[in-house]
Amino acid sequence: MIPLHYVSECESTNDDVLGFLEPRNPSAALYCFCQTRARGQYGNVWYTPKNENIAYSLALEESLIDASHLSSFNFYTAILIRKFIAKMAERRVWIKWPNDIILNNKKIAGILIEQAKTDFGKFYVLGVGVNVLQKTFGSLSKASSLSVECGKKFDLHDFSKKLHGFLSSYITKIPSVGELLDLYHRFLYKKDQVSVFLWQGQPCNGIIKKVDTEGFLWIEMEDGKKYKFFHKEIEMTY
Numbered sequence: 001m002i003p004l005h006y007v008s009e010c011e012s013t014n015d016d017v018l019g020f021l022e023p024r025n026p027s028a029a030l031y032c033f034c035q036t037r038a039r040g041q042y043g044n045v046w047y048t049p050k051n052e053n054i055a056y057s058l059a060l061e062e063s064l065i066d067a068s069h070l071s072s073f074n075f076y077t078a079i080l081i082r083k084f085i086a087k088m089a090e091r092r093v094w095i096k097w098p099n100d101i102i103l104n105n106k107k108i109a110g111i112l113i114e115q116a117k118t119d120f121g122k123f124y125v126l127g128v129g130v131n132v133l134q135k136t137f138g139s140l141s142k143a144s145s146l147s148v149e150c151g152k153k154f155d156l157h158d159f160s161k162k163l164h165g166f167l168s169s170y171i172t173k174i175p176s177v178g179e180l181l182d183l184y185h186r187f188l189y190k191k192d193q194v195s196v197f198l199w200q201g202q203p204c205n206g207i208i209k210k211v212d213t214e215g216f217l218w219i220e221m222e223d224g225k226k227y228k229f230f231h232k233e234i235e236m237t238y
Contacts, residue, residue, distance in 0.1 A: 002058065002168045004029045004161065009050075011037040013057035014114055014127040021120050026061035029168075031160040038129065052134040053145070054160050055127070058167055062115075062122045069174040071213060074099060075184045076174050077111055077126055082187055084166045085109060085130070088159065089150050094189035096238070097208070097217045098231060102189050105238060106144035107131075126171070132159060142238065177213055184211060190236065198235040 003025055010016040010032050017030035034050040048055070065073060078099035085101055085108060086093040094102040101109035112127040131145035132154050146154060174180070185191060191208045197219070199206075206219040209226060216228040 002027045002029055002164070004031070004164045006030070006157070006160075007032045009034040009036065010055075011035065012127075013038075013055045014112060014125050017057040017059045017125060018116055018118050018123070021059060021118055021123070023120055026064060026121070027059055027123075029056065029058045029164050031056040031164070033156055048129065048131075049134055051156070053132050054130045054156055054163070056130070056160060056163060057125055057127045058164075058171065059116070059123045059125050060171065061120075062124060064172050065124060066174065069177075071215070072174060072177050072180045073124070074111075074113060074215065075180045075211075077113060077171070079180065079183050079187070080167060080170055081109060081111060081128055084163055085146070088154070088162070089146055089152075091150060093187070095184065095187050096189040096236070097211060098215060102238075103146070104144070104149045106149060107142050108144060108146060108149070126167075128163070130159075130163070132156060181211070181213070190238065196237045198237060199233075203237065 005020050012035055013030045013032060017028055020028040020030060032055050035048060035055045038048060038055060078095045082093050082095050082101055089103060091103055096102045099111040100107050109128060109130040114125045116123045116125050131143060133147045134145045135148060137143045188208065194205055194207055197204055197206050204221060206221045209218045209220050211217055216230055218226050218228050220226050
């Protein structure tokens with residue numbers, strides 16, 4: 001089992017997990033319930049109330065991930081987190097491209113994968129933020145928590161340990177690209193449904209058709225043509 005550590009507070013689990021790496025252990029994990037300088041994708045700042053949600057990070061030595069699967073690692077982590085949360089929630093859960101986790105049309109969790117270099121080698125750092133007990137979200141109308149959506153209470157330590165056990169068991173067992181895309185498409189949020197997007201600052205209707213092996217999202221627009229988009233090039237207004 002990959003070593004799991006807990007701290008009551010930290011700046012960022014993605015940064016601080018690196019301090020728990022040791023020469024004899026090519027991986028380590030860290031969780032806490034209060035981050036003071038958390039971040040999301042593309043440098044976005046992520047604020048979370050103390051002792052209501054989970055911040056978890058897993059540092060894996062690069063050699064543990066087959067280089068031929070690197071382009072699929074983002075897909076696979078989203079698939080695993082979706083599966084775990086669906087099990088805990090006992091509800092149907094979706095992946096909103098590229099890797100937000102959606103329950104009842106609300107964002108429940110987000111994922112941030114980074115690369116890091118330490119004295120012990122090069123690592124992939126998988127960060128997961130899960131809204132668990134939070135009740136109010138202010139202006140964040142698209143966000144919610146497992147407690148709100150499921151009407152259930154969760155123990156944060158127990159939840160974190162179960163998440164860690166699940167990821168430790170599966171994170172290096174990446175299936176083939178074909179299998180991954182099949183799984184990803186099966187749970188892709190709003191696939192084959194008319195949705196409203198913001199594209200170049202303008203609202204438009206489109207239908208998500210697929211995600212390709214390079215991570216591009218393909219959308220059929222009102223003109224009947226299919227266009228591909230990378231992260232931040234288009235936004236779904238769900």
